[in-house]
Amino acid sequence: MTRLRPLAGILVLLGTVFATLLGGMSASPAQAATCKPADPTLPYIVEGTLLNNGETPLPGVQVNLTGNGVDTCVLSDENGYFMLTVANPAKYTVSIETSTMPSGVGVEPADQASQEVDLTVTSDQGIIFPIGKVADTSVSIWAQLADRLFNGLNMGLLLALASIGISLIFGTTGFSNFAHGDMVSLGAMLTWFMTQILGWPILAAGALAIVAVGASAYLQDAAIWRPLRKRRLGLNQMMIVSIGFSIVFRYLILIFFGGETKDLGSTTEPVSWMAPITTTSTSLLGMGISAAALAGVALFLTRTRIGKATRAVSDNSSLAASTGIDVERIIRIVWILAGLLTGIAGVLWGLRYQANWSTGFDILLLLFAATTLGGLGTSLGTAVGAIIIGLVVETSALVIPTDLTYASALFILILVLLVRPQGILGKKQRLG
């Protein structure tokens, strides 16, 4: 029977999830409508899909069509799709109402925000607006750099919160968890659900979401990873299992919460005294919380008995076990801690950048880059690595297209592996 324990664990976990799912729940935020939907009976069509960075749909953005005596508009739907119809073949101008886009997102190059379509040659014309994060060119390069560095620090702190979990789990068990990013998505989605659908205050919702992600981490360990450790499953096998689990996790989030990118209702009003740095009070508070949480982890690892035991297990788990440390208990605590930290990262990431079902998986690349850069398994190194990754990703937007900034993390990852594979603070012996 012990052979079947991981199976039982997985089934119980999934069973619970599916039961809730089939119990019925559908959630979709109401949308403001100022434009009328297109008249489907008109023969000439202009259509397109608004995607941020070419992948995240932008719902509720206003698209205008003018020319030939027509002046009409439409809002994109939850998939970012829009359709405009007109009665007569002519040349029209289609433009995006940039003020209806989320803050920080715009058409780039800006002259593409307004495009001409020729409906005399075809009755159905597709149109693409290149959308991404915008850099304001009227601002001096130094002001832009300051802004990017500040926001890079913000991103770095969030990445640090999420990647320390990967690092702690790797340190204590040797296992690289590819399902870690999905806990970020879970934290963000739960916060969205509680604030936007249930209308709860953000502080309560955020705190609950963090606890829920921590609990989910405990459950993941108890239902899947602990039984697999008991079976002495190889680390490579565990890695593949975690990929399978990540797929399951991600698509469950998709089924539960839907595919749209969620706005968690944070303020968009910039804090004026921070100029030229554009940030919001939510982001500032978030940075304060991240920094406090990271300081807390540092204190926990260096000052408390359990923290010291955690480091002992990371150094050499069999030696730690022989000195009377309950290794399994430490691993359990590490999982819960990793879950809580990743939960905080998820809530704050959602507030700062918005989030969808695959956000966590999308940033997994950044998380692994951070842990590798810092030296797999060292918490301090990971935090430093994460902040470097955050800074590089943000500042690289000054020189490379915004939709390729994440690629800079891969570049760093490869560079680190070539030059110093043990990471900035890692010890050489860890390589083997």
Next chain:
Amino acid sequence: MANEIANGPAAPGVAKVDPILVADGVRREFGGLVAVDVAHLEIPRGKITALIGPNGAGKTTLFNLLTGFDKPNSGKWTFQGRDLAGVPAFKVARIGMVRTFQLTKALSLLTVLDNMRLGAKHQPGESLLRALIRPLWRKREAEITVAAEELLKRFKLDAKSDDFAASLSGGQRKLLEMARALMSKPVLVMLDEPMAGVNPALTQSLLEHIKGLKDDGTTVLFVEHDMHMVRHISDWVIVMAEGRIVAEGPPNEVMKNPAVIDAYLGAHHDSDLGADKIAKEGN
């Protein structure tokens, strides 16, 4: 004995009459800890040399460094006059310096015979392009197989040749690893604890194999804890402690060397090493 092998009285780093391997200033640190710090070392050609020392003395690290499996912080060494510093491990093996490992590395999901075949040199079929054209490597494969079967017979593993190496006992794996290393007809064999875990019934034949190697002209360097074996088969003994070479000499002299006894037993010693045991077993 000392005069046949060394130029001058036995002392750490003494020059040899005919050295095959010469190392100078080889140093390796792990995060501030000095694991190996060998000022000068020469290994005599055509002899059996034992490398002994307490746990953590740096014997295996020295093996790793000399064979290219680890990189020293500094140091140079030559094999048959050829500079080997910075040469990758696989090239070191091709030049004729082949090692085995302390923890056996039998290739579990290959058959015993395939393990042996993999040890052979000059198989053209090991290149990707020629692998597809069987006539290019079939003849060599047959030769290799004959040589492998011969060696397996000598090591009493011939009955197992079609089994997965995973099915062998720990001692048999040790034998397989040694036999596999011999497939390439090395000039210098470096054995890392060849006797550890080997069934006592097999130890005698293993000793004979190692002596046989010397008779074939192969140089042997081995790490061992079993003083009985060291005493019986080695022509020369090198003692390491805390990364350094603390003594060298013919086995009988070295075993009586106070520095060696210190290194092994610390302050609590009252007899020379292994002498009693060997005397008893000898009778």
Next chain:
Amino acid sequence: MDLIVALQSSFGELITAGTAAFVLCAIGLAIHFGFTGLLNFGQAAFAAVGAYGYAIAALDWNAPLVVSVLFGLLCAIVFAVLLGIPTLRLRADYLAIVTIAAAQVFKFVATSSAITDTNGNVITGGAEGLSEFGGTFYSLNPVPAGAYQVFGNSLTQDQIWVDIVGWSLVVFCALLTYFLTRSPWGRALKGIREDEDAVRSLGKNVYLYKMQALILGGCMAALGGMVFVINSQTVQPTVWGTNFTFTIWTVLLLGGATTVLGPIAGGIVFFTLFAFIQKVLEGLVSLHLMGNLTIPQVGQIRLILVGLALMLLVIFRPQGLFGNKKETLFNG
């Protein structure tokens, strides 16, 4: 719901070039993982690189079929070398992390509208992707025009043609793998899978072998990618995500990673089941037996089942459905 119809169309799924494409990728992954022990978590990117290389050569240079295919393979070789140089000297999980990251970045790059040719056209077609590049392939079609009945599905001559070519490539790659893995070269690969230090100590250039394996398996995936996009006539960035990669892993582990027939058997079982489950779930949804689930959500549930299958296979049957327990591969 008619189970017979569901079964029949599921069998129809089997012989399609789409299945052949995944099987090709899985044979490549068998060389990587099954025979050499390389944890490649970015096989989708190898397929995508081949597919884009082919499509770009065919569209932008009007290259003949052979040149397009060779260019696709060349792209895959370059990609393998770029990923292999930093990772193949390191522990296995670094390759895993870098390949999964590279696959994601490749998607970003292909989706991006930043990389344009001199005329300002996005080379990869951006989010829309590229299409209509199969002309040189279909113009060689020897199959007479008409509609053909296969397992109750009606196929055009072009579909038949791409199915034939796809499965011929499967046979070719399987035979190639068969002969290579039984050669001394294959013996060295298997040795590396078991313990690369041991093989190094025997004088073999382990790094070179791993690179050759990464390139060879990557080229097979690139062929798979080309078959995939010639069949669908479009190449879009969203297709080549982690789902694509781990469908390949599931196919491979289902059949058994250390055998040549494993990927083929795995592909056949997987896609029959995949199509069958889709049909059954859709049937259940249309009968309102699945709560609030909608038809699009059925596709998502199907992916959850893929993830679950991957987990359960690795935990309980790592040798695959048809593999021998003794040959269980994992040892790390």
